[in-house]
Amino acid sequence: MKNLQQLLFIVSLFFGMNAVAQDSTGLTGTPLKIAEYTSENSPYLTKEWYRGLVRDKAGKPYDGVLLNYDLVKDEIIYKNDSSAFILGPEITEFNIPTGTALYTFKRGYPATVGLTDQSFYQVLYDGNTKLLKHYKKSQSSTPDESLYILKGDKLTPIQLKDRNSFLKVLSDEKNKMNYVIKEENLDFDGADDVAKLLAEYDAYKAGRGGN
Numbered sequence: 001m002k003n004l005q006q007l008l009f010i011v012s013l014f015f016g017m018n019a020v021a022q023d024s025t026g027l028t029g030t031p032l033k034i035a036e037y038t039s040e041n042s043p044y045l046t047k048e049w050y051r052g053l054v055r056d057k058a059g060k061p062y063d064g065v066l067l068n069y070d071l072v073k074d075e076i077i078y079k080n081d082s083s084a085f086i087l088g089p090e091i092t093e094f095n096i097p098t099g100t101a102l103y104t105f106k107r108g109y110p111a112t113v114g115l116t117d118q119s120f121y122q123v124l125y126d127g128n129t130k131l132l133k134h135y136k137k138s139q140s141s142t143p144d145e146s147l148y149i150l151k152g153d154k155l156t157p158i159q160l161k162d163r164n165s166f167l168k169v170l171s172d173e174k175n176k177m178n179y180v181i182k183e184e185n186l187d188f189d190g191a192d193d194v195a196k197l198l199a200e201y202d203a204y205k206a207g208r209g210g211n
Contacts, residue, residue: 025065027054027078029085041140043072046098049079055093067096069105071137074120076105089118112148112155121148125195127202129169133191147191149198160188170201177201 037043045068052067054076066079076087076094087094096103105120109132121132130150137143147158149169158166170177180186180200186193 025062025078025080027062027065027085027087028090029078029087032077032084032086043070043137043139044077045069045071045103045135046096048098050096050098052094052096054078054087054091054095056090057092067094069094069096069103069120071135071143072139076120109150110153110155112157124191125198127198128205129198129202131191131195131198147194149194158194160191160194163188166194166197170197173201173204176204 049066049068051064053061053063054065054067055061068077068079069075070077076091077084078087079085092108093104093106095105104123104126106123107118107120109117109119109121111117111119115134119134121134123130124133124147125131132148132150132155134146134148135143136146147160149156149158149166151169156165156169158169167174167177177197177200180197184193184196184200186197188194
C-alpha cells in the first residue's frame with residue numbers, strides 16, 4: 001500500500017520558454033516542460049487535480065478549469081487535455097473545490113517581507129479585516145504556512161501561539177475582543193478561532209459605524 005501511495009504521477013506539459021498559447025478554455029498560459037513527481041516531493045497543493053474557477057483582473061470568470069497550485073513557484077497551473085500551462089499575472093483569484101474543502105486564493109495585497117503584491121494567499125476570512133495564509137515550499141520539504149491579518153492597507157504576520165500578535169492588531173477594541181475570547185471559549189489551536197474573532201471585530205465595528 002505504501003508503495004502504491006508513492007507511485008509517480010506525471011504532469012504532461014509542453015516545452016516552451018517564452019511561448020504562450022490560448023486554448024478552448026479561453027485562457028492564455030505558458031506551456032510547461034514535462035515533469036515527474038512522487039507523492040512526497042510534489043510541489044502542488046493537492047495530489048489530485050480539480051475543476052475550479054479562475055478570475056482575471058477585469059473580474060471575468062473562467063469556470064470548470066482543471067487546476068492546481070504550485071507551492072514552490074507560487075503559480076497557478078491548469079491542464080487541458082494532455083497539456084499543462086502556467087497562468088500569468090492577469091489572473092488575480094482562483095478557487096479549487098476538492099469535495100472536502102474549498103480553497104480560495106487571491107493576490108493584490110500589500111507587499112510584506114519576502115512577498116510582493118503578486119504573491120498568492122489563501123483567504124481564510126474575507127471581511128473588512130482579512131485572515132490570509134501564505135504557503136512556502138521547497139521541492140523536498142513540507143509547506144511552511146504563515147498567517148497574516150490585513151487591516152486597512154497593512155499586512156501583519158501573526159502566530160497562533162502568540163495571542164498578542166493578533167490582539168495588538170485589534171487593540172482599538174481590546175476589551176471587546178477579550179470578552180469575545182472568553183464568551184466563545186476561543187483557544188486559538190487553529191486559524192478558525194482567529195477567523196471567528198475577526199468576524200466579531202468586524203461586526204462590532206460595523207455596529208458602531210466603524211468608529
